[in-house]
Amino acid sequence: MHFTFVGMIQLLIGSALLFQPLRSLLVFLLFSGLFGGSSAVTLTALGNSSIPPVQFALLFVFLRILMPRGGYFALLVEGVKANFLFVLFTLYGMAAAFAAPRIFAGQLNVAPMRFTNARSLFDTVPLEPTAQNLTAAVYLLGALLVALAGYVAMRTEGGIEALVKGSVVLAWVHAVTGLVAAFTKGTPVEAVFALFRNGTYAQLDQSYQGFNRIDGLFPEASGWAAFGIAWFIFNCECWYRSVWARHTGVAAVVLGGALFISTSGTAYVGIGCYLMFFLARLLIFPKGAEPVRLRQAVMAGLSVLFLIAVALAAIPSLALQVSDMILHMTVDKGSSSSGQQRLFWAMQGFSAFMVSGGLGIGPGSFRSSSLFTAILGTMGVIGVMTFAGYVISIIRPVGMMGARRGEAVAAVMTACATTACVVLVPAAISSPNSHPGTNFALFAGAALALRRMLPAIPVRPRFTLCVSRLAPPDALGGTGALAPATRGSS
Template identity: 65%
Template sequence: MSFTFVGLLQLAIGFMLLFRSLPAMLVFVMASGLFGGSAALSVPALGNSSIPPIQFALIFLYLRILMPSGGQFGLLTQGIRDSFALVLFTLYGLAAAFIAPRLFAGHIEVAPMRFDNARNLFDTVPLRPTAQNITAAVYMLGALLATLGTYAAVRVTGGIEALVKGSVAIAWVHALSGVIASQTKGTPVEGFFALFRNGSYAQLDQSYQGFSRVDGFFPEASGWASFALAWFVFNCECWYRSVWARHTGAAALAVGAVLFFSTSSTAYVGLGSYGAFFAIRALAFPASAEPVRLRQAGITVFAIVVIAAIGLALVPGGVARIGDMVLHMTVEKGNSDSGQQRLFWAMQGLTAFTASGGLGVGPGSFRSSSLFMAILGTMGVVGIVTFGIYLFNVVSVIWRSPAGPQGMEGSAGPARERPRDAVRAVMEACAVTAPLILVPAAISSPNSHPGVNFAIFAGAAMALYRMLPRPLIRPDLSLVVSRRISDAPAGASAGGAAGASAAGWPT
């Protein structure tokens, strides 16, 4: 195992931040996700595997949490209780990754996670333990640690500000780096981005019919789009709830525009899903947002339609090419060789589930193209049930939390003037973002872990739910009081009733 230059840079920044606040360390972890094509450490002993920067940054987050002067260890234990279903999901996945491939070795044939000498698109090999089982176990553990670490970091002073402000900065950096990387192909600037793509990932073709695919610091456009979608949805949800609206709204608009031109099917599925969700919510629950937000959304949609109409009139060929590109990356994808291969990979989950009797053949045992089919095939009934319970717990904080006014706007930053409203607003933004970013993963993810972005937003949603005031339960004592009054001696009823009323009891 050896450090790359990215890992050494993280090492220096991480040790510096150990003596700063826990929220600052959370931003460090979030920002490390920008370098999705990088490796912080290379591990040749595990089949040339590597540890990505965001996983490596978690080490410093936990060092900061567990420092004697930190005092946040109790928050970790609370996080474990609140995320117990995810803990069970991860523990079962870790055990299955080491045991299941040996238990079911040779029972079925699978397309492995790494297949350097495949003879065709649908080639398979007998199931056996590989280094990818260990890698998958590490990633699953990393997702759990990210959930619990975020839970602790958001609960401390400054945690909400770090989450919101950090999301704005990450969205802008990710959008700008994607544009610069796509528009500087073949120039010396391309070498700068290639320098950071030092992970052991396949570097795919980054162009389609003259369009430069947006990849930034990622090895492919789909990886860039998947990361971008998470921060687009979160910023848009914060804007919708008037949390630092000028900044979150601008960040969402910037990264959303780049997503549209990213030529990634992941981006189009994600944007389409969120657009449908936003429209249905606005029609069904118009009171869930301030009227000004709905007007701004309507103006934005109208502006997009007008710009598209002008573009069609001035440059009909260009607009047609963009339309062809979007169609190719969405509805035509299923009929392509790539689409057929992805369907084959997804169906391996059902085959593995059946062959293992519902136990699963272990994370990392085969390449999938659907998160939920991967969970079903690698972790069986236990995996799909525990993850489903945790996902329900995350989403249900929206209606389990006490009702109250939403939103916060202030020049001093988020969560300044009406803290309880801001906590609820950011909690709801996290609870909406977490499940929505799983929609593209449901049709494209090769792994059985939900990813660190999901972990961050899910952990934050659960933490913020615990920060809300709990509703008081007042027992109805009217019957008891009335019986006491009726049983009292004659002449005492009026005085007793007056005393009860004065004490605040029902009469």
């Protein structure tokens, strides 16, 4: 085991923040997720497997939570209870990762997570325990810890502000780094980004017919897009509910624009699904939206159409190039060799489910291309039921869309719950793993924490994130209130 330079920087920053309020470490955790292609620690004993920065940052978050004095152990216990189904999901997945590959070894052939000498796109090997099973167990545990960290942070002073303000800055950084990386390919700047992509991940070709695909600090465009989709949705939802609307709205537009030109099928599916959800919500709950937000949404849509028309008039061939690129990354995927390979990977989940008698063959045993078939094949009936129950527990706050619009806690809670649920859609067509990801876990834990805070709201916050409908148009604040901060003790 050895630290990379990214890990050493994190070690210094994390150590300096240990005696600061938990909100500081929450921001540290959020921004560690930007380095999706980096390795903080390399485990040489496990085939040079990488511990990503976001999971390494969890070490400092939980050291702060578990401090003997001034920690938040009581809130951690509360978080375990609130996220109990996710706890069961994780524990079963970790147990299956160690036991299942040994129980069902040799009973079926699979496409492994790491394949260095594949003879074809559909090559397989007999099932056997590998280092990837341990890596998958670590990722599952990391997702659970992120959910618990998000829960505890939201229940402490300044947690809501840290999440909302941090999301705005993070959206800008993610968009800007992605655009800079795309437009500087072939220049010395590319070497700077390559320096941060020091994880043991496959670095894929990031261009298509002259379009430089946006990958930023991630090893591939789909990973960059999958991370960005979550923060795009969260900023959109905060803007929709007038939570720091001027900043969250601009951040959503900037990140959404970067996602649109990313040439990633994951980005197009994510944006498309969110737009359908947005429109369906307007039709089902027409009174739940504030008129000013609807006007702004219409103006933004018309502005986008105008810019597209100007671009097509200036460059007539652009329409054909862009449409060809989008079709290639979405509709044509199914008939391409890549699409057929992804379908083959996804179908492995059904085969593994049947061979294992519904128990699953263990996380990390095969590569999938869908979160749901990965859970089905690796964790079987228990994994499907516990994860589905957990998602249902998160969806419950979404039913409060039209309620308490003037309260920041309810607004941020619903934004977190909506984000956690919608980000599962791109994961359903692109995730190779059975863990739902750190973004899902963070927003899920935060939504459950904020829901618990709703019964008691009467406080005077230092400032208000939520803008009241009764406030004048130029007001920066309003009458929304934040729930009282809660502090745990060991």
